[in-house]
Amino acid sequence: GAGVSQTPSNKVTEKGKYVELRCDPISGHTALYWYRQSLGQGPEFLIYFQGTGAADDSGLPNDRFFAVRPEGSVSTLKIQRTERGDSAVYLCASSPRDRDYNEQFFGPGTRLTVL
Amino acid sequence: DAKTTQPPSMDCAEGRAANLPCNHSTISGNEYVYWYRQIHSQGPQYIIHGLKNNETNEMASLIITEDRKSSTLILPHATLRDTAVYYCIVRNLPGGTSYGKLTFGQGTILTVHP
Numbered sequence: 001g002a003g004v005s006q007t008p009s010n011k012v013t014e015k016g017k018y019v020e021l022r023c024d025p026i027s028g029h030t031a032l033y034w035y036r037q038s039l040g041q042g043p044e045f046l047i048y049f050q051g052t053g054a055a056d057d058s059g060l061p062n063d064r065f066f067a068v069r070p071e072g073s074v075s076t077l078k079i080q081r082t083e084r085g086d087s088a089v090y091l092c093a094s095s096p097r098d099r100d101y102n103e104q105f106f107g108p109g110t111r112l113t114v115l
Numbered sequence: 116d117a118k119t120t121q122p123p124s125m126d127c128a129e130g131r132a133a134n135l136p137c138n139h140s141t142i143s144g145n146e147y148v149y150w151y152r153q154i155h156s157q158g159p160q161y162i163i164h165g166l167k168n169n170e171t172n173e174m175a176s177l178i179i180t181e182d183r184k185s186s187t188l189i190l191p192h193a194t195l196r197d198t199a200v201y202y203c204i205v206r207n208l209p210g211g212t213s214y215g216k217l218t219f220g221q222g223t224i225l226t227v228h229p
Contacts (some may be wrong), residue, residue: 004158031215041217042202043159056215104217105188106158 002026004107006092012113013082021077021110032075033104034067035091043091048068049075056115082114119203122224124224127197134191139222140184146207148179149217152199157221162188193227197221200224202220 005024013019024080025032031050035043045059047071060066064082078088091112093104120138127133139148150162163170163177165186172175176189190197202222 033215033217034197035217035219040221042200042221043217045216048215050215059216093158102200103161103164106160108156108158 004092004094004105005108006090006107006110007020008110009025010109010111010113012115014080014115015084017082019079019082019112021079021090022080022094023077023094024108025073025075025092026096026105027073029094029096029105030072031095032069033093033095034075034077035093036088037091037109038088079112082112084114086112087112088110118207119220121201121203121220121223123221124226126224127190127193127227129195129229130192130229133193133197133224133225133227135188135190135201135203136185137188138185139203139205141206142183146205148177148183148186149204149206150175150177151202151204151217151219152197153202153222154196154199162201193225195227195229198225198227 003112006024012021033048034046038045045066047054047060048056051071064080066078077091080106089109091106091109095104147164149164151159152162153159163172163175165177165179179186192212200222202219204217
């Protein structure tokens with residue numbers, strides 16, 4: 001079946017611009033996660049949704065970052081007033097609620113470059 | 116979540132077993148050990164997890180010491196496609212306050228050579 005998909009695969013923007021990154025989770029997965037990964041580092045947690053609500057947004061670095069999941073499936077990560085330090089690969093993952101160990105299935109990521 | 120320590124890199128010959136160590140000396144009783152790997156330009160992929168007992172699946176085996184302070188991921192017959200960054204992660208059981216997120220370290224870069 002289809003895995004987690006993310007669009008666009010690459011995004012180049014200028015400092016100060018607004019960007020939206022989209023994640024389509026595996027159908028039926030109720031949990032959705034966003035991470036970002038800088039070069040040479042492991043992924044860093046940003047936010048976790050269970051259904052439509054953010055269960056844990058402790059990883060969002062500041063108020064320029066916001067994520068939504070209005071219908072409990074597709075999610076959008078929104079970054080306002082982008083800065084060069086926001087350049088990274090943004091990863092999305094989803095998992096089914098009923099698994100006791102919560103395996104997360106990752107998408108291929110969106111590479112964001114802020115010039 | 117408890118902190119993990121892994122060697123930054125390891126090499127393995129194709130067809131041989133790859134044994135990747137992980138130290139998690141501060142692990143608590145309600146924390147699992149998880150392993151994920153990340154092949155270049157892809158998202159991380161779940162491999163295996165365990166609490167106390169050794170575990171095996173179609174991808175790998177996980178050996179956890181009796182005191183649970185360290186573990187070893189074993190790829191029994193490494194192939195070139197196993198070249199990746201391997202992450203050892205400790206996380207709460209379901210229902211824990213930080214249950215949802217995975218906390219990745221820098222992992223071990225495993226290079227399988229012909």
